[in-house]
Amino acid sequence: MDIIVVDHPLVGDRLRTLRDSATDTAGFRAAMDALGTMLCYEAFRSIPTKRVPVTTPIVETTGVAVDGVPLVVPVLRAGLGLLDPATRLLPGAQVGFIGLARDEESHEPVSYLCSLPEDLTGRHVVVLDPMLATGGSLVTTLETLAARGATGLTVVCVLCAPEGIEAVRESGLAATLVTATIDERLDENAFIVPGLGDAGDRLFGPR
Numbered sequence: 604m605d606i607i608v609v610d611h612p613l614v615g616d617r618l619r620t621l622r623d624s625a626t627d628t629a630g631f632r633a634a635m636d637a638l639g640t641m642l643c644y645e646a647f648r649s650i651p652t653k654r655v656p657v658t659t660p661i662v663e664t665t666g667v668a669v670d671g672v673p674l675v676v677p678v679l680r681a682g683l684g685l686l687d688p689a690t691r692l693l694p695g696a697q698v699g700f701i702g703l704a705r706d707e708e709s710h711e712p713v714s715y716l717c718s719l720p721e722d723l724t725g726r727h728v729v730v731l732d733p734m735l736a737t738g739g740s741l742v743t744t745l746e747t748l749a750a751r752g753a754t755g756l757t758v759v760c761v762l763c764a765p766e767g768i769e770a771v772r773e774s775g776l777a778a779t780l781v782t783a784t785i786d787e788r789l790d791e792n793a794f795i796v797p798g799l800g801d802a803g804d805r806l807f808g809p810r
């Protein structure tokens with residue numbers, strides 16, 4: 604698995620905004636959107652392209668076009684915070700949805716939604732979830748996508764814990780992981796340290 608930690612001053616600035624417990628909902632959403640744009644820009648480097656003819660005011664030449672229809676898959680709820688930037692950059696993308704909520708005691712993901720095309724063979728698929736903690740949610744997501752034939756999966760996470768990266772690496776199901784940071788560790792509640800708290804709650808309120 605290739606791990607790309609995007610090293611850029613603006614990534615650092617928006618990450619600090621997300622971490623800050625004084626950032627309100629509007630500021631949190633805006634920083635997530637900006638970070639999503641920067642991380643998705645990197646993640647979309649590997650989308651398939653083709654050469655197509657283009658007529659400039661001067662001559663006939665060729666240009667680049669996205670080949671096929673990529674699928675972006677936000678993991679609800681928090682992954683929805685990355686969906687707008689992803690589809691702004693890739694307006695022709697289709698969107699699938701996976702809904703998972705971690706059980707507060709066991710920290711295991713509980714599935715409540717799966718809305719995806721039946722057959723993902725040959726499709727370019729990009730998973731969006733800001734938080735990779737134990738890795739349970741992401742590995743479940745990758746298994747669901749792989750069971751439908753998806754391969755070469757790209758994942759966009761804003762914050763990763765080393766434990767989660769190891770779990771995803773062991774699964775062998777992700778080709779590329781793009782992130783803003785690999786944090787220190789998980790705490791006793793399986794929250795990322797230093798982290799940013801509960802991303803879903805900070806975007807949408809407690810559930």
Ligand SMILES: O=P(O)(O)OC[C@H]1O[C@H](OP(=O)(O)OP(=O)(O)O)[C@H](O)[C@@H]1O
Pocket residue numbers: 678679680681682703704705706710712732733734735736737738739740741767793801802803804
């Ligand atoms: O790596 P893990 O230990 O599985 O934790 C990461 C998951 O936790 C968060 O979702 P959560 O279950 O809090 O749901 P929410 O987005 O609805 O708040 C986050 O968005 C990931 O999906």
Ligand SMILES: O=c1cc[nH]c(=O)[nH]1
Pocket residue numbers: 681734736793794795796798799800801802803
């Ligand atoms: O730190 C964490 C861990 C899991 N989910 C979150 O939203 N935050």
Ligand SMILES: [Mg+2]
Pocket residue numbers: 681801802803804
């Ligand atoms: Mg949550």
